[in-house]
Amino acid sequence: MSSSKQDGIVAAKGRHNAEDPDIFRPFERLIEITIRGKAYNVPENNTILRCLQFLELQRISDAELCWNGNCQNCTVRIIENGRARTAMSCRTEAVQGMAIEEINPAIDI
Ligand code: FES
Numbered sequence: 001m002s003s004s005k006q007d008g009i010v011a012a013k014g015r016h017n018a019e020d021p022d023i024f025r026p027f028e029r030l031i032e033i034t035i036r037g038k039a040y041n042v043p044e045n046n047t048i049l050r051c052l053q054f055l056e057l058q059r060i061s062d063a064e065l066c067w068n069g070n071c072q073n074c075t076v077r078i079i080e081n082g083r084a085r086t087a088m089s090c091r092t093e094a095v096q097g098m099a100i101e102e103i104n105p106a107i108d109i
Helices: 003-019 048-055 057-062
Strands: 030-035 038-043 075-080 083-088 099-103
Touching: 038 048, 048 057
Parallel strands: 030 099
Antiparallel strands: 030 038, 075 083, 075 099
């Protein structure tokens, strides 16, 4: 792993831990996902919604979200094995290589 990636992990952990230590599940590394074809590094072991929060902390923190599967404001369209499906980002874990094609306007980053 490159030192810049390590530095990014340390910086990310430090930034988020300092503000709210409980919002992310523990992670040791970042994984790469794509959003509309652009690559992003996000924490492993976390839902897509938490990963979006990792990328846009204030935007997601301010959105009207239930975080428990009821409001449907967090839907995303993902491509898996060449097939598109809609998922609730608060209930779906992000995995290495995941491709997100659409994000609900309520949480779009
Ligand atoms: S945040 Fe409400 S359904 Fe996911």
